[in-house]
Amino acid sequence: MDYLRIQGPTKLSGTVTISGAKNAALPLITLALLAHNPLKVTNMPEVADIKTLLKLLQNLGASCTLQDHVLNIDTSTVNHTMANYDIVKTMRASILVLGPLLARFGHCEVSLPGGCAIGQRPIDLHLKAMEAMGATITIHAGYVHAVAPKGLKGAHIIFDKITVTGTANVVMAAALAHGKSVLVNCAKEPEVVQLCEILRDSGIDITGIGTSEITIVGTGGKTIDMVDFEVIPDRIEAGTYLCAGAITNSTITLERVRPDHLDAVTAKLEQMGCRVECSADTMTIHPAAQLKHVDIITQEYPAFPTDMQAQFLALATLAKGASSIDERLFENRFMHVSELQRLGADIKLSGHVATVIGPCELYGADVMATDLRASSALVLAAMAAEGTTNVHRIYHLDRGYENLEQKLRALGAKIERLKE
Ligand code: UD1
Numbered sequence: 001m002d003y004l005r006i007q008g009p010t011k012l013s014g015t016v017t018i019s020g021a022k023n024a025a026l027p028l029i030t031l032a033l034l035a036h037n038p039l040k041v042t043n044m045p046e047v048a049d050i051k052t053l054l055k056l057l058q059n060l061g062a063s064c065t066l067q068d069h070v071l072n073i074d075t076s077t078v079n080h081t082m083a084n085y086d087i088v089k090t091m092r093a094s095i096l097v098l099g100p101l102l103a104r105f106g107h108c109e110v111s112l113p114g115g116c117a118i119g120q121r122p123i124d125l126h127l128k129a130m131e132a133m134g135a136t137i138t139i140h141a142g143y144v145h146a147v148a149p150k151g152l153k154g155a156h157i158i159f160d161k162i163t164v165t166g167t168a169n170v171v172m173a174a175a176l177a178h179g180k181s182v183l184v185n186c187a188k189e190p191e192v193v194q195l196c197e198i199l200r201d202s203g204i205d206i207t208g209i210g211t212s213e214i215t216i217v218g219t220g221g222k223t224i225d226m227v228d229f230e231v232i233p234d235r236i237e238a239g240t241y242l243c244a245g246a247i248t249n250s251t252i253t254l255e256r257v258r259p260d261h262l263d264a265v266t267a268k269l270e271q272m273g274c275r276v277e278c279s280a281d282t283m284t285i286h287p288a289a290q291l292k293h294v295d296i297i298t299q300e301y302p303a304f305p306t307d308m309q310a311q312f313l314a315l316a317t318l319a320k321g322a323s324s325i326d327e328r329l330f331e332n333r334f335m336h337v338s339e340l341q342r343l344g345a346d347i348k349l350s351g352h353v354a355t356v357i358g359p360c361e362l363y364g365a366d367v368m369a370t371d372l373r374a375s376s377a378l379v380l381a382a383m384a385a386e387g388t389t390n391v392h393r394i395y396h397l398d399r400g401y402e403n404l405e406q407k408l409r410a411l412g413a414k415i416e417r418l419k420e
Contacts, residue, residue, distance in 0.1 A: 002398075004391040004405060006382035007414035008364060012250035014411050018238045018257045019045040019402040020069065020231030023307075024191040026093045027168040028231060029053050029073065031195060032062070033100035034176055035202075035226035038074035043231040045069070048399045049091055056087045056094055060101075078104075085111040085142060091399075095123055096165055098146065099173035102135055104223065107147040112139065120331065129157045129170040133177055151221045154179030162187050162300045167214075168195050175204050177218035186214050189301040190261045194232050202226045235261040236307045237401060238283065240376045242266075243311040244408065245285035246274050247318060247384045252411055253284040264304040268294055268312065272319055293321030293358065298328050310336045310377035316356040317345040318384060323356045336374035339367040343381050343389065364389040369396045376401060383413055392420070 020043035029050070032039050044050065044066060054064045054071075061078040064071060081101050088094040088111035101108035113123060127137050127144065133152040138145045154177045159166060167187040172195070174181035186192065188210055196209040202224050205217035238257045245252040246269055259266070259278035266276045266283075273288030294316060298306040306329040316323035317340065327333050334354055337347050342365045346357040364387030369375030375397040382389035391397075394417075397404055405415045 012411040021234040030096040036223035041071040081108040099169035103176035152177040154181040159185040174216040291319035293323040314377040314381040335370035
């Protein structure tokens with residue numbers, strides 16, 4: 001197993017290019033299941049989660065090649081409809097094949113994803129929506145069996161909770177359903193918006209994109225002549241590099257980024273005393289003379305993202321005063337707290353609220369990555385800590401950050417990948 005060794009404290013400078021968004025690319029790969037033509041997708045992030053999903057599509061019979069961030073994918077040869085446990089257990093987002101497979105073939109079998117490090121994460125809302133569209137769902141031997149022999153039919157669906165992959169799954173199902181679907185209380189994340197825009201650009205009658213109510217007229221089972229597209233920049237990777245500048249007291253510039261997707265993150269950095277300068281596709285972070293404490297509540301887009309919570313917790317350890325971080329989306333997303341404490345952070349956890357008293361004196365230690373974003377928080381803290389930190393179990397990081405250590409090293413960090 002690999003681990004990262006980081007020498008701190010470190011100063012960064014220069015420019016980093018942001019990769020394509022993993023969380024946009026995942027549903028877009030499964031969107032290809034609705035196309036009858038081969039697709040070319042550019043700015044594809046080359047991270048483990050993407051490779052896992054491509055393997056799943058290949059198992060279904062699709063042909064895919066990913067080279068130099070260009071994905072060529074043809075799903076016209078798909079002849080299996082089972083997403084098996086071996087792949088789904090490693091990546092929950094595999095559930096994104098459910099809507100497209102069911103809509104195109106009238107049946108599919110998808111392993112139940114189960115829980116994960118950050119909580120229970122059910123898929124009940126995905127399943128309820130498919131049932132509302134006429135599917136019969138049974139759960140047997142760890143698999144969701146979904147059938148709709150005459151195809152899915154349009155429905156009026158009100159999501160009980162805002163769900164990102166749930167919205168994406170149902171939008172894709174509705175695109176091939178018979179008749180009109182009205183989806184209420186949808187996720188408005190940029191990743192969902194891009195999925196809807198590609199459907200619109202491919203001729204699907206879809207309105208309300210980027211709002212909480214999306215209306216789609218389905219093709220009645222016919223696959224789509226889909227346009228090629230480029231994956232949007234990764235706002236969470238970008239936010240992580242902004243935090244890297246802030247935590248190391250450095251000025252760095254991000255290229256190939258969408259600043260408008262990061263408004264909530266930028267606002268919190270500014271409240272903490274940093275200055276963020278933006279052009280159409282670049283962002284420069286100017287650090288604070290002394291970071292100020294901050295209060296954060298994680299919520300759905302456009303509010304502050306839960307996927308930036310761990311990184312801001314790391315940052316708050318250097319801020320003067322008491323910061324509070326209230327995690328509202330996932331019940332168990334504070335596994336990084338005890339690891340940050342090993343680095344010297346003064347954090348108290350009470351239910352879903354973490355209170356950080358700073359500034360803390362951080363020092364290097366051995367720490368364990370527990371989930372994707374928690375891992376990057378440990379790397380951030382390590383760059384600010386005095387001495388050597390070893391971050392173990394970085395396979396979590398590799399799931400979603402492309403070339404993290406190469407990018408940080410190019411900015412001046414002392415970071416190397418070693419084998420246990
Ligand atoms: C996506 C992101 C993830 C991010 C999360 C919240 C991808 C691949 N992953 O995950 O990085 O942290 O959004 O922004 O895009 N819920 C239910 N029932 C369901 C579905 C969800 O109760 O059927 C609950 C979840 O447990 C959670 C909340 O709804 O408490 C939001 O989850 P959801 O938006 O679905 O997260 P994901 O799409 O899995």
